[in-house]
Amino acid sequence: MLVVSTAHVWGVAMYFLTAALDAEVWGRREVVYTWGYFWGMNAPWLGVSLAVVWWVLRRELVRLRGGGEAGAVGGKCGVREVEVEVQAGESERHKRD
Numbered sequence: 727m728l729v730v731s732t733a734h735v736w737g738v739a740m741y742f743l744t745a746a747l748d749a750e751v752w753g754r755r756e757v758v759y760t761w762g763y764f765w766g767m768n769a770p771w772l773g774v775s776l777a778v779v780w781w782v783l784r785r786e787l788v789r790l791r792g793g794g795e796a797g798a799v800g801g802k803c804g805v806r807e808v809e810v811e812v813q814a815g816e817s818e819r820h821k822r823d
Contacts, residue, residue, distance in 0.1 A: 728786075731778040738772045 745764065 727778055728782045731775045731782070734775040735772065735779065738768065738775065741768065742772075
């Protein structure tokens with residue numbers, strides 16, 4: 727996933743860069759075409775790929791550290807594990823009070 731997402735980030739970045747450098751080639755310069763279609767329809771793909779890269783790197787760092795990062799249980803880095811840990815912390819706090 728990391729290799730594919732990194733390659734996709736590179737591809738989207740190159741697409742944006744080449745389109746910006748060849749701006750005079752675009753046939754229509756209306757706001758809806760430039761910002762709506764070009765940027766608006768392509769930017770989410772960059773966001774998804776960056777999110778996948780971030781998620782994989784974070785997961786691997788937690789795994790390499792042996793699960794020592796806050797919010798990780800047993801080397802896992804998922805939302806469910808964080809929720810379980812928060813609930814466990816809250817129940818212990820209520821026992822002390």
